[in-house]
Amino acid sequence: MHPAPPRTVDLRSDTVTKPSPAMRRAMAEAEVGDDVYGEDPTVLRLEALTAELAGKEAGLFVPSGTMGNQVALAAHTTRGVEVIAPEGAHVYEYELGSMAVLAGLMPRLVPAPGGVPDPEAVRGAVSPGRHQAPTGLVVLENTHNKAGGTVVPLAVATAIGDVARAAGVPYHLDGARAWNAAEALGVPLAIVCAPFDSVSLCLSKGLGAPVGSVLVGARALIDEAHRYRKMYGGGMRQAGVLAAAGLIAVREGPARLGDDHRRARALAQALDGAPGVAIDQGRVQTNMVYLEIADARGFVVELEAHGVKANAMGARAVRLVTHLDLDDDDVAFAAQAVRAAAEAWAA
Numbered sequence: 467m468h469p470a471p472p473r474t475v476d477l478r479s480d481t482v483t484k485p486s487p488a489m490r491r492a493m494a495e496a497e498v499g500d501d502v503y504g505e506d507p508t509v510l511r512l513e514a515l516t517a518e519l520a521g522k523e524a525g526l527f528v529p530s531g532t533m534g535n536q537v538a539l540a541a542h543t544t545r546g547v548e549v550i551a552p553e554g555a556h557v558y559e560y561e562l563g564s565m566a567v568l569a570g571l572m573p574r575l576v577p578a579p580g581g582v583p584d585p586e587a588v589r590g591a592v593s594p595g596r597h598q599a600p601t602g603l604v605v606l607e608n609t610h611n612k613a614g615g616t617v618v619p620l621a622v623a624t625a626i627g628d629v630a631r632a633a634g635v636p637y638h639l640d641g642a643r644a645w646n647a648a649e650a651l652g653v654p655l656a657i658v659c660a661p662f663d664s665v666s667l668c669l670s671k672g673l674g675a676p677v678g679s680v681l682v683g684a685r686a687l688i689d690e691a692h693r694y695r696k697m698y699g700g701g702m703r704q705a706g707v708l709a710a711a712g713l714i715a716v717r718e719g720p721a722r723l724g725d726d727h728r729r730a731r732a733l734a735q736a737l738d739g740a741p742g743v744a745i746d747q748g749r750v751q752t753n754m755v756y757l758e759i760a761d762a763r764g765f766v767v768e769l770e771a772h773g774v775k776a777n778a779m780g781a782r783a784v785r786l787v788t789h790l791d792l793d794d795d796d797v798a799f800a801a802q803a804v805r806a807a808a809e810a811w812a813a
């Protein structure tokens with residue numbers, strides 16, 4: 467039996483953050499209307515601002531990153547086509563088969579070492595569609611969650627876009643953490659989004675909003691996605707109470723993502739050489755640290771007993787994520803607690 471840990475630091479995800487007092491105030495005071503009629507001024511402001519920052523024509527506020535991806539996938543395609551995506555993609559691994567269930571789409575995964583597919587592998591995966599399902603869409607993820615929060619280089623994202631264009635199919639970015647990619651690359655968000663026809667951007671991850679994502683793209687695509695948002699149950703009526711927090715997240719969140727990245731690096735370095743744990747330091751590029759360890763689920767239980775909450779992301783992978791609700795002291799505590807858990811585990 468372990469004694470109770472002195473405190474608990476939650477590193478399960480950057481989704482666990484609580485809205486700030488300023489967000490709660492803005493939510494209470496938000497100007498609202500019925501967003502299904504396009505009449506919520508706060509939602510419209512959030513959509514316009516996010517689209518502008520991403521360098522796209524229009525935006526659509528949706529309840530989650532999953533819905534942002536799924537309305538985009540449906541709006542870009544017809545039933546019975548293939549969607550090319552990198553291995554480990556969230557749209558394949560963690561969206562409960564929704565592309566198949568909701569839109570009749572079939573995923574075709576391409577290898578993506580470190581989260582980065584080879585454009586030639588994407589070219590090779592394009593199906594002409596005589597006896598096979600034709601390719602209908604290419605998807606990329608930046609940063610790539612399951613590969614370690616890794617950043618896809620701009621040249622690769624552009625080259626894959628060229629492949630998609632040559633094949634005559636649209637190109638979607640799961641940009642749940644595109645702002646993290648922009649921070650790591652030292653470029654504005656619009657540069658990360660430039661090669662894509664649509665991008666789903668999450669406000670409820672590193673930016674700290676309690677709820678919501680914005681899908682951005684050309685007006686016609688966003689109009690079609692609006693239809694699917696309603697079909698999928700995402701017509702939220704007086705959603706300005708949520709968009710008000712989202713506006714603060716978009717205005718103030720990106721500037722502090724560098725702190726999360728610095729803390730993830732510090733955590734990874736502090737854990738270097740911990741017994742039984744391997745860390746690919748080269749993949750610690752944004753706000754995630756992946757530990758490779760035998761029996762990830764068992765180790766997560768051990769970690770919790772030492773005061774750290776983490777997620778197992780596979781049989782041998784434990785993910786630690788830095789976020790807005792942590793400070794340097796929390797990260798130092800977590801580093802020491804993870805090391806102690808690894809020592810207890812190895813003993």
Ligand code: TLP
Nearest residue numbers: 479481530531532533556560611640642
């Ligand atoms: N990812 C969650 C889990 O589902 C794994 C997390 O804690 O990281 N795209 C990417 C790349 C994501 O990481 C996530 C969330 C989503 C889409 C979906 O966002 P939500 O949870 O808002 O539907």
